[in-house]
Amino acid sequence: MTATITRRDSNVASLRRPNRVRLSWLLALVVLLALLMVASLAIGSRTVSIGDMLLGLGGSLDTLGQAAVNKRVPRTLLAAIVGAALGLAGAVMQAVTRNPLADPSILGVNMGASLAVVTGIAWFGLSTATGYIWAAVAGAAVAAVFVYTVGSLGRGGATPLKLALAGAATSAALASFVTAVSLPRGDISATIVSWQIGGVGGASFDSIRPMLPFFVAGCAISLLAARSLNSLALGDDVAASLGERVAVVRVVAALGAVLLCGAATAIAGPIGFVGLVVPHLCRLLVGVDQRWLLPFSALAGAVLLVAADVIGRVVARPGEIDVGIITALIGAPVFIAIVRRQRVRAL
């Protein structure tokens, strides 16, 4: 830890950005998100003109283009919400575990949510979207606690390697369980792949609406925990001497993250690497202050997922590639770069 602190002191200027810089990045991200959302409405197997888009947004369904826009609005919104949820959840998890490799998919949390939903559908007759989300949140919480416990046993506590391994093992096991649970059920087994690779296609307002309370609650909890997470970054002892109740902060912040990725997975399936990539990029932009980092991660997560969805629709025309595949292809190289650069130490 001392080594980390001296490293921070030495380039503290680059980690503590002036607010002017932060605000201009914020503006840039908002503009980028707006542009991408417009692109997401316009681009697809049919490209839509501006006029049609405006009419379509107004609710008109007169032409094919307007109808397409009408279909793409919920999809774009879902991509933005899920991206924000995963980006924020990833940033919180990295702060809570003080681990640069923490991510809802690497830690097996998304697969836990997936399995819970599939089990609920197959065995307990779960059929409402709200039911899916509760099941997913419960599954995510169980998986998170399990992986963290397994990963932190033994010498050195929860090192990045042990956590990542425990997460990868758990993920693989849970994926097998997802197959095992859904295979005997002909009615849901055709969607096995969709419970292992996430996507935002086929979204509707009805499927998004139940997710919103969970999303808002998760965001609120996470953002309120930001200041305490800042103290946590100094190490448990220092944080405790600063008056933080370390265990409480961890549990509350983790609860926020679990709510976010549970809800996201219940609606869109397990989408990987967003929570890993986004906080690292944001740290370059705004530094390590969680009060800035967390909202930025949410915003950048939305940017990334909307962009990935647009890319998925462009590169495989007239078909499309699920957004979960695109994020894995973008995210895995970043993961590798982090592993290579950081020499695998705790944050």
Added chain:
Amino acid sequence: MSAPAATGSTLDRVLGARVRRAKGRRRVMLILVALIAVVVVVSLMVGQTFYSFTDVVRVILGQDVPGASFTVGRLRLPRVVLATAAGLSFGMAGVAFQTMLRNPLASPDIIGISAGASAAAAFAIVILGLSGTAVSLVAIVAGLAIALLVYLLAFKGGGGGSRLILIGIGIAAMLDSVTAYVISRAGQWDLQETLRWLSGSLNGASWQQLAPTLLALVVLAPVLLGQSRNLASLQLGDDTASALGVRVERSRLTVLVAAVGLIAFATAAAGPIAFVAFLSGPIAARIVGPRGSLLVPSALVGAALVLVADLCGQYAFGTRYPVGVVTGVLGAPYLVYLIVRTNRAGGSL
């Protein structure tokens, strides 16, 4: 370690212990072979229709038995042979990797090599429209490329085994999503075919599809066995190994190519059967003891694992599960247990 009493008696004791260990090792391997034989025969006998032991033996001997000749000879026998061959290949190649990289977690299915072979095989079949040996060749090229990539990314500029494993996990995640994409392009495929490339399955095994796997096993297994002494030296570290007279680079390359070859050919026929390569070595080490080459015991454990898992998957539950789902479900708790145990012991994780 108590102090040696007298030189002569110590020597006797050491030699005696060695002989006992060798005997114990041989006995364990014989038990494994017997277990494999029993499971093979049972797998051939049971199914939709039950055939007696004598019927099965007569079919294997090439006699014409009405009904059994088709069911056992054409349907069950290729499946059982593929299970055995894939199990042997995964078990032997897995422990070769684990020994060479000196880390029980550095098995081909964790560091992305199986995932690469599987993605390439699915790609070759769906997108390129290949079949038979060509698929195996694409799979082996991809497996070697992934192995090289992981190795270069992990070791360029220094770094340790833990970095290699993390990089492998990242690459495996990427390749799995490639596989999923390729499968999604092939809409006409049924679920079983999808699951073959995601988790491994023996369904639809045929003699034509089997031939490359068997050939690879016959050629590559002896190559690996020939390296078993060098592998043991490599385990002591590169410097020690070269001091012991091992040509480090050459023997590492030989082991790598042979092991990746085994993995790739088996994967091209049966898919990446989850966790078999990873589990066989540690299980073999527990039952025969850590001394001596683990190549053969681990291969036998691998074959037994796949055979038993397939038998369970087919008949133990109401639904017929592909073998990879069974090994995934059964193997993962063991993996977690291994991680916990290694962590507790303060191992090299």
